[in-house]
Amino acid sequence: MRVHFDVTHPAHVHLFRHAIESLAAEGHAVGVTAREKEVTTALLDAYGIEHEVLSRKREAAWALGPEWGVRTLRTLDYVRRFDPDVVVSQLNPSAVGAATLTRTPSVVFHDSETAGRLADVLAPLTDVVCSPTGVQQRLGDNHRFYDGFHELAYLHPDRFEADPDLLAEYGVDSEASYAVVRFVSMGAYHDVGEAGLAREQKRRLVETLAEHGPVYVSSEGEPPADLPGDSVPVPPDAIHHLLANASVFVGDSDTMAIEAAVLGTPTVRVDSFGDGDVLGCFNELERFDLVHSTTDGDEAVERAAELADDPAATDRWRRRRDRLLDETVDVSAYMVDTIREVAG
Known part of the structure; x- marks a missing residue:
C-alpha cells in the first residue's frame, strides 16, 4: 500500500504514530505531511518520522483562511506526487479536499463535536469516518464507531508504559x-x-x-x-x-x-x-x-x-x-x- 497521513496538530502525531510505524514496518510506503504548529514537527523529528511541511500556523486570526488555502493547494500537489492508495487525517479540510479532487479513498478519525458544520460538510466526501462511541454526532452511513478514545491509540498499555x-x-x-x-x-x-x-x-x-x-x-x-x-x-x-x-x-x-x-x-x-x-x-x-x-x-x-x-x-x-x-x-x-x- 501507499498511505498518506496528514498531521496538523501535535495530538495528530501521537494519534497516528503507531499506525505509521506499523505500516512502514510491514513494508508499505508511508508519506507524512505536516503543519508547523506548536511542537508538531518537533514530535515528528523525535519519533524519526520523515515528513514534508506544507504550512505554518500564524498568530493573527485573519491569517488562518489564507494559510488553509495555500495548504490545500500544496496538499493536492503532494497527493498527486505521492499517489497514495488512501489519505488519512483527523477531519482535515485540505486532506479531504485533495483526496476528493484526485479520487483517492480517504479515512477520517473524528472525536469532537466542536467541529460542528465542518464535520457535516467533510463527512460525505470521505469513504469512512471513525469515531469513539462517546461521540454524539451522527454523520451518515459511512460513520463508524469503536469502543475507546483517540488517546488510546498511543496510551493503551500495549503501546505505552510510564518510565x-x-x-x-x-x-x-x-x-x-x-x-x-x-x-x-x-x-x-x-x-x-x-x-x-x-x-x-x-x-x-x-x-x-x-x-x-x-x-x-x-x-x-x-x-x-x-x-x-x-x-x-x-x-x-x-x-x-x-x-x-x-x-x-x-x-x-x-x-x-x-x-x-x-x-x-x-x-x-x-x-x-x-x-x-x-x-x-x-x-x-x-x-x-x-x-x-x-x-x-x-x-x-x-x-x-x-x-x-x-x-x-x-x-x-x-x-x-x-x-x-x-x-x-x-x-x-x-x-x-x-x-x-x-x-x-
Whole structure:
C-alpha cells in the first residue's frame, strides 16, 4: 500500500504514530505531511518520522483562511506526487479536499463535536469516518464507531508504559507528589467564543497545588508573568511519562485531560464547553469517574486542591482505568485494519 497521513496538530502525531510505524514496518510506503504548529514537527523529528511541511500556523486570526488555502493547494500537489492508495487525517479540510479532487479513498478519525458544520460538510466526501462511541454526532452511513478514545491509540498499555527512569533523567522524582497543569490559548477555530481559566484563577490554582509539591506548567503561548510554578522539565515526546506519574492534572486542554484520565491520573478539566452535552467523549470518561469537568474556574481550583490532598486518589483512579481498559480496544490496531480495508 501507499498511505498518506496528514498531521496538523501535535495530538495528530501521537494519534497516528503507531499506525505509521506499523505500516512502514510491514513494508508499505508511508508519506507524512505536516503543519508547523506548536511542537508538531518537533514530535515528528523525535519519533524519526520523515515528513514534508506544507504550512505554518500564524498568530493573527485573519491569517488562518489564507494559510488553509495555500495548504490545500500544496496538499493536492503532494497527493498527486505521492499517489497514495488512501489519505488519512483527523477531519482535515485540505486532506479531504485533495483526496476528493484526485479520487483517492480517504479515512477520517473524528472525536469532537466542536467541529460542528465542518464535520457535516467533510463527512460525505470521505469513504469512512471513525469515531469513539462517546461521540454524539451522527454523520451518515459511512460513520463508524469503536469502543475507546483517540488517546488510546498511543496510551493503551500495549503501546505505552510510564518510565520513571526517564523522568529521573530530567530531575523529576516519580515517587514524589507533583501536579501538571495545562493552559491553552483558545485560539483554534473551534474555540471561538469559548474560554478557559481566567488569569487570576491560573495563579491561584498553581499557588494552591504548590502547597503539595512541584507544579509543572504547560502553556500554549507565554503564561502570565507572575504565574508561579515550573516549566515542564521533559521534552514534548516524554510529556505522557510526566502525566502518568502526576498526582493530579488540571487544565483547559480537552486533549490533555483525556490523556491524563486514560492514564489513570486524577483529572480536573475546566472550560466553557462544559460537560458531555457538547463533547460526548467526556460522558464516557465521567461514566468511569475518571475526570471531573466544570465550567467554573473556582470550582476547578477547589476540586484540584481536594485531589492533591487525597493520598488515596491515585489508587482509585488506577482501578477506574482498569475498568475502562476492559471495555475498550487497541485503537492503533483498529486504525491499521481500517486503513487496509479502505485502501483495498
